[in-house]
Amino acid sequence: MTTTLRRAGDWGPAAAVFVLGIVAWEAGTRLYIEEFLLPPLSSILETLRDDWGTIWSAGIFTFKEALGGFAIGSSAAVLMALALARWRPLGRAFMPYAIAANAIPIIAFAPITNNWFGILSPASKMAIAAVLVFFPVLVNTLRGLTSVRPAQIELMRSYAAGELEIFRRVRLPNALPYLFSGLKVATVLAMIGAIVGDYFGGSQDALGILIRRSAGIFDFKLAWAAIVVASILGMLFYAAVATIERLTMRWHPSARAD
């Protein structure tokens, strides 16, 4: 009973903000704000209900683009990180560029990847998502692989363990928390990449196209409904990776809550 109450106490403030936000949105849009600036939440939800089939299939289409880019970009990044950690001179040669590339607004390349991979092909959106995902995952994973405490290496050497043994038993598990924080950022970036990629043209089924087209014809309720779906998919994507993280790293101090 007391724990239930304490739970309520923990969640209470956040729940209150949520309810207040919705009330303010609904009231504000009905009383003061023009519909083309921000439609009332209730009318967005109505649109969502009425056009669910179209919006959801567009959402899934774009989500697949994001997922493809995520898979390609993060696996390439992990392989690269493994190689750079294994052969240090290689790492020293490449890392400054990887870190610099992290600062490039890669999204600016979106119109160009459309040229490279074909405007209608999901591959062009996957490409931009993959490039967006690549650097944060690379930098994080590499940091995890190389930030092993020197005493852990000394200990392994005292057991006559070779480089490969140290890699497998120390560097890889040590890198897991870093890898997952990279992957969580990557889920968000992949969704952004896919949707922005859509904005520059592509299949009629895509979420980005739906948002751009409906906003273009002043159907803001539909645009907002599509944004809601994009948000839901983005959150589910993030939550899925976070769940895998928790399951993989039950040993981690951050898992102590359960």
Added chain:
Amino acid sequence: MNADAAVVSLKGVRKEFDRGGVVALQDIDLDVQAGEFVSLIGPSGCGKSTLLRIVGDLIRPTAGDVVVNGKPAHQARLDRDYGIVFQDAVLFDWRTVEKNIGLPLELTGWSRQRRADRVHELIELVELSGFERNHPWQLSGGMQQRVAIARALSFEPALLLMDEPFGALDEMTRERMNLELLRIWDQTRSTVIFVTHSIAEAVFLSTRVVVMSPRPGRITGVVDVDLPQPRGVETREQPRFAELVRDVRRTLRRGGGFEADEAGEDELIVAEEGL
């Protein structure tokens, strides 16, 4: 002394670190016999931890001979002739207590069943029954260090190297761990080289205390500790204990010019000489 029985034999060991040609150790000659418990004591910078790592072949000496178990230190490391414990327990967060202890056995290729039996024995030895499945962050500092000791003993090495293993623990836990270490040493009869900067700890544990001085790191004296075995809580109250603590402190002062307070706490003040 019979040189054949020496588990560790150091002759003319010298270590210079590349930068600025700092001489960390010079003219180190030391034999450690089987079954001895030898402490290396000295102020920071006297090279005691470096010396321990040279014995373990984790650092190469610039010059000199290091023989462990009758072979070059490098070969001894490859043969897993010693176990090592650091100041920080150096446990792997992703492994449970039993898996941390069993790690060296995994590397040695022991079967799962044999490993489980051995780990079970060790957990009883270090009195951690009930914590087998816990992760390191769920343990106190003292318990973590017991896991590290069990791990170092897992493959029954002839030699145990300990680098200030209890340096990070509070005084009460440290004294309890000292007693436990003596009990374990008594049961396993391994040879121990123990680095510390606590005079009381060195005298209480050791059969011999090797006193070192900094700039350059060298051995300035050896105090034989003739306190009766087995030792216990009352050992610290014997007049002989106080005498030996005083002997070690005088040797320290003569060699390097620093002081330590009565409790044997590590308040080592470097005198004008180096400034």
